Amino acid sequence: MRIAMLSPIAWRTPPRHYGPWERVVSLLTEGLVRRGVEVTLFATADSETSGILHAVVPRPYEEDKTLDPKVWECLHISELFEMADDFDLIHNHFDFLPLSYSGLTTTPVLTTIHGFSSQRILPAYKKYNGKVYYVSISDADRSPELTYMATVYHGIDLESFTFNDCNGDYLLFFGRIHPEKGTREAIEIASRARRELIIAGVIQDQEYFRSQIEPRLDGQRIKYIGRVGPEKRNELLGSALALLHPISFEEPFGLSVVEANACGTPVIAYPRGSMPEIIHNGINGFLVKDVSAAAEAVERIGEISRRDCRKIAEERFSRDRMVDEYLGLYHQILEQTKREDHRPWGYYEVLSDLPDHKVKRIVVFPGKRLSLQRHKRRAEHWTVVSGNPLVIRDAEKISLNPGDSIDIPEGAKHRVSNPGDEPVVFIEVQMGSYFGEDDIERFEDDYGRAGDNVNQIKELAGTQVRWKSHTYERGRALHG
Numbered sequence: 001m002r003i004a005m006l007s008p009i010a011w012r013t014p015p016r017h018y019g020p021w022e023r024v025v026s027l028l029t030e031g032l033v034r035r036g037v038e039v040t041l042f043a044t045a046d047s048e049t050s051g052i053l054h055a056v057v058p059r060p061y062e063e064d065k066t067l068d069p070k071v072w073e074c075l076h077i078s079e080l081f082e083m084a085d086d087f088d089l090i091h092n093h094f095d096f097l098p099l100s101y102s103g104l105t106t107t108p109v110l111t112t113i114h115g116f117s118s119q120r121i122l123p124a125y126k127k128y129n130g131k132v133y134y135v136s137i138s139d140a141d142r143s144p145e146l147t148y149m150a151t152v153y154h155g156i157d158l159e160s161f162t163f164n165d166c167n168g169d170y171l172l173f174f175g176r177i178h179p180e181k182g183t184r185e186a187i188e189i190a191s192r193a194r195r196e197l198i199i200a201g202v203i204q205d206q207e208y209f210r211s212q213i214e215p216r217l218d219g220q221r222i223k224y225i226g227r228v229g230p231e232k233r234n235e236l237l238g239s240a241l242a243l244l245h246p247i248s249f250e251e252p253f254g255l256s257v258v259e260a261n262a263c264g265t266p267v268i269a270y271p272r273g274s275m276p277e278i279i280h281n282g283i284n285g286f287l288v289k290d291v292s293a294a295a296e297a298v299e300r301i302g303e304i305s306r307r308d309c310r311k312i313a314e315e316r317f318s319r320d321r322m323v324d325e326y327l328g329l330y331h332q333i334l335e336q337t338k339r340e341d342h343r344p345w346g347y348y349e350v351l352s353d354l355p356d357h358k359v360k361r362i363v364v365f366p367g368k369r370l371s372l373q374r375h376k377r378r379a380e381h382w383t384v385v386s387g388n389p390l391v392i393r394d395a396e397k398i399s400l401n402p403g404d405s406i407d408i409p410e411g412a413k414h415r416v417s418n419p420g421d422e423p424v425v426f427i428e429v430q431m432g433s434y435f436g437e438d439d440i441e442r443f444e445d446d447y448g449r450a451g452d453n454v455n456q457i458k459e460l461a462g463t464q465v466r467w468k469s470h471t472y473e474r475g476r477a478l479h480g
């Protein structure tokens with residue numbers, strides 16, 4: 001399986017400090033490579049991977065302000081899509097922009113939506129709904145206007161987070177310094193609980209930091225220590241009494257919450273966004289509605305077992321679980337979009353799959369025959385390339401030679417067999433309103449498959465057959 005993994009270019013993959021999307025891409029990439037998957041990582045040139053790194057962007061644009069993000073984003077994304085044929089699947093972590101290239105390739109595109117920066121980006125996702133496969137990172141982050149293949153929670157590298165069984169004595173705020181992350185509320189909670197607070201993270205909103213945070217720092221009970229790298233992060237998280245996470249937005253997923261748990265540290269959070277999916281109240285933290293409830297929760301923190309926090313992180317948020325789930329989705333997509341299919345009688349290859357027709361090259365092995373069948377929504381036209389097939393079409397029996405053609409109208413019962421010693425090869429052109437394999441009603445079959453599709457046919461006559469008909473929907477979308 002050849003996967004093209006498209007990472008953002010704001011930061012290095014993996015990031016040196018901050019960069020949650022890049023961090024997840026790196027964890028997934030390395031996990032897949034360990035499982036023997038061939039992954040080409042499209043990321044900044046200073047990125048590190050045990051897969052194949054393909055880079056056109058010299059450095060992260062957040063670290064080198066001379067780089068124009070728009071220009072380098074274009075070059076980065078187009079580089080991958082110009083090579084799309086080299087891959088079985090493209091896994092996009094780059095938000096909505098790559099969607100606009102997806103119609104130009106038949107390589108399936110899976111997009112992990114890491115969050116909606118605003119509702120204004122939704123039109124781009126809506127346009128490609130049903131054409132690109134979407135994955136949400138929590139149920140809370142789903143848009144009701146999109147169809148998702150699955151929710152895959154992020155996983156972390158549990159080995160880089162050391163379990164610490166001892167309660168520390170300080171509270172920790174760990175994340176972007178921004179009003180939506182609740183840095184100011186964390187200070188209020190700590191003050192009310194009369195506990196020391198350490199604040200760590202990048203300052204994303206300078207004005208907020210200057211006016212709301214800085215004046216409240218005293219360097220002793222309330223300290224800001226800047227952003228921290230992996231080693232310090234492990235120590236900081238593990239030695240804290242609790243992580244404070246009083247967010248004021250619908251956070252799609254909280255990596256720091258899971259990381260704190262992995263070190264044994266419980267989390268006190270506001271129940272916004274994905275928090276109720278990550279925190280089981282009273283087990284690995286507390287969900288509280290305001291500053292005073294959070295201060296009370298600090299007093300009750302001893303009720304939480306640090307070992308249970310670690311256990312939850314291990315069971316629900318490991319990198320291996322994330323890799324397993326994505327691998328499962330990759331297989332599912334490849335199965336749905338595969339162009340070659342092996343059957344007990346031979347095999348076929350899809351040569352073209354467009355909204356108004358589908359073309360197959362069908363090979364029937366000597367002495368074998370297909371099922372006796374009919375289609376509700378397509379007619380077929382066959383041209384024999386080699387061999388001498390025998391065709392049943394309703395009451396007729398017709399022998400064909402290379403160069404001969406035959407029409408199978410919609411609804412006609414038909415069957416093709418190969419009575420000869422050489423393979424029969426013919427080209428099939430399908431015309432109609434639906435070309436899925438579930439529009440085959442089998443009446444007789446040498447391989448015990450007769451009757452298999454009866455229920456599907458009924459559904460098909462109605463409206464939608466969910467992911468089963470995706471190939472068609474995708475075909476329509478890709479080329480329509």
Ligand SMILES: O=P(O)(O)OC[C@H]1O[C@@H](O)[C@@H](O)[C@@H](O)[C@@H]1O
Nearest residue numbers: 343348360370371373428440442
């Ligand atoms: O039902 P089986 O025997 O596998 O045959 C399935 C095949 O039948 C042929 O008549 C065509 O309709 C093909 O498009 C189809 O793939």
